[in-house]
Amino acid sequence: MVESIKIIQHALEEIPTFELPKQELYIRVEAPKRELGIVLMGDHNCFPWRWKIRPPDFINLQILPQLVKRMKLADIMTILGSIDIIMGEVDR
Template sequence: MKVLMEVMELKFSSNIARTITKNLYVRIEAPKGELRIFLIGDQNGFPWRWKIRPPGFINLQILPQLIKRMKLADIMTILGSIDIIMGEVDR
């Protein structure tokens, strides 16, 4: 049953990508937070441009407010608790 659900999900998502003609904004609950995908379509029905905003990038934006008046050791602990993957926030 699980394999069938994964196949159906893949089939559903590939159909969305093919039928987009204007703009599509999708928010998905991911394990580390909210994943946001913005697709801009063109006239032939295929995505012209993708913008993906990963959860780590969103979670990193609150860091300046969290580290005000903190010691360096506390900053490292706070950064570790957010669980940021630098590969997804390197832009």
């Protein structure tokens, strides 16, 4: 256990520090439910000034007003199920 802690401490000391440039970066990552977007804004610091994750469920929910036009209220739950959204991701 003591030797493992020494190895971890040595590894942490060897991690290089870096600076985020003063610019906005958008990174796309493939997720199981389409594209997951990550926005990073740097200000010449090692920590991002702003960091935002755009989940795919938020984008999928934006089409809901067009899908429920002229539909019955009981059909809305079926339509929501077909989009396969997770409301916890949308709430962010």
